[in-house]
Amino acid sequence: MRVIKQSSAELEMTHMPIDWLVGLGGVVAILGITFLRALFEGALSGIIMSSLLLAALGWILMTQILRQVVFHADRRAGTLRIRSRAMFGDQVAEYPLPALKQLEVETQHNRRHSLPEYRLLLVLAQGDTLSRVPLDLFRPDPLDLLYAVSTLNSWLDPSESVPEQPGSGVEGALT
Amino acid sequence: MKALENTSETLELVLELPRMFLWLMLGPVVGIGGLIAFAELLGGEFLQGIAWGLTLALLASMGHFFLTRSTRLRLEAGPGRVLIRRVSSLEVKTFEFPLQSLDSAEVTDRYLRLVFSITSPATRVPLVGWAVSGGDAGYLADTINAWLKIWRDGEMNNKTA
Numbered sequence: 001m002r003v004i005k006q007s008s009a010e011l012e013m014t015h016m017p018i019d020w021l022v023g024l025g026g027v028v029a030i031l032g033i034t035f036l037r038a039l040f041e042g043a044l045s046g047i048i049m050s051s052l053l054l055a056a057l058g059w060i061l062m063t064q065i066l067r068q069v070v071f072h073a074d075r076r077a078g079t080l081r082i083r084s085r086a087m088f089g090d091q092v093a094e095y096p097l098p099a100l101k102q103l104e105v106e107t108q109h110n111r112r113h114s115l116p117e118y119r120l121l122l123v124l125a126q127g128d129t130l131s132r133v134p135l136d137l138f139r140p141d142p143l144d145l146l147y148a149v150s151t152l153n154s155w156l157d158p159s160e161s162v163p164e165q166p167g168s169g170v171e172g173a174l175t
Numbered sequence: 176m177k178a179l180e181n182t183s184e185t186l187e188l189v190l191e192l193p194r195m196f197l198w199l200m201l202g203p204v205v206g207i208g209g210l211i212a213f214a215e216l217l218g219g220e221f222l223q224g225i226a227w228g229l230t231l232a233l234l235a236s237m238g239h240f241f242l243t244r245s246t247r248l249r250l251e252a253g254p255g256r257v258l259i260r261r262v263s264s265l266e267v268k269t270f271e272f273p274l275q276s277l278d279s280a281e282v283t284d285r286y287l288r289l290v291f292s293i294t295s296p297a298t299r300v301p302l303v304g305w306a307v308s309g310g311d312a313g314y315l316a317d318t319i320n321a322w323l324k325i326w327r328d329g330e331m332n333n334k335t336a
Contacts, residue, residue, distance in 0.1 A: 002268065018263070018265055018266055019241075019304070022237060022241070022265070023241075026237040030234075033226050033230055033233075036226075037222060037223075040222055041222070105294045105298050107296060107299075116299070118298070142298055142300045142301075143259065143261075143270060143300045146270075146272070146293060146294070147270045147272075149293060149294065150272055150273075150276070153293075
């Protein structure tokens with residue numbers, strides 16, 4: 001999660017799974033080389049196998065990993081807009097900012113291997129009740145989610161001061 | 176994994192794989208694969224040679240990306256903040272949290288994790304992407320917890336004074 005813009009009026013954050021992009025992108029590229037090699041050599045079984053794997057992994061790469069999610073909270077417009085940019089089109093969801101109570105990290109354990117899995121939830125007020133809307137992020141790093149929660153919740157709380165520049169004073173401390 | 180600074184004001188740790196790992200893990204793959212690619216090219220098998228070369232280059236780049244990632248953790252008593260800086264060959268990310276939100280450090284499943292109590296239940300964040308063996312992770316968790324204890328004692332004394 002990276003803060004693009006932060007002021008008292010606006011907050012913009014973006015998420016893209018770089019680790020998965022490098023890992024799966026590399027595997028897809030190697031499969032691409034294998035496919036071309038099989039094509040030039042006329043090896044039919046190689047062409048079929050590599051094209052099947054290429055299609056399956058390429059689909060995950062294009063629909064999930066090459067998907068950038070942008071959170072844009074705007075106090076003047078009174079909205080939180082979540083835009084998901086993918087190769088096959090954008091998806092936009094908009095929520096009223098006054099209804100947004102906070103952002104939460106939910107830890108759940110996988111039913112098969114019990115390893116923790118993390119989700120980001122929007123907590124929205126609907127009359128007297130609260131509803132939680134899960135956000136669709138591909139295999140997020142818990143540190144990214146925690147940072148998003150800390151940053152957005154501080155920004156929503158008017159009693160906390162908000163730095164005008166992202167990460168002000170941080171870069172100098174860790175060199 | 177080592178502590179760069181450990182004073183009552185600041186604790187700074189760096190977590191990265193030794194450079195030796197890079198050579199030990201990538202060296203044999205690139206060396207032997209490179210020789211095969213070279214032999215293919217010398218033998219007139221240009222397509223095979225180029226395919227081997229490209230595949231090796233990709234594997235070496237991916238290996239370099241994952242093996243050279245490092246994390247630097249800095250706890251500062253003065254401003255009361257936790258800074259985590261993650262550096263890879265593609266990006267540098269710095270995360271800042273209030274020091275009060277950091278509950279402790281622990282080693283679970285051989286991962287060194289920070290326990291943040293901003294959320295309920297607390298969120299456990301692995302400091303590095305690889306599991307560790309040996310006593311280094313435990314030593315670092317103990318160092319972080321000892322520093323936090325001294326810092327909390329100081330905060331308590333300041334409140335009562």
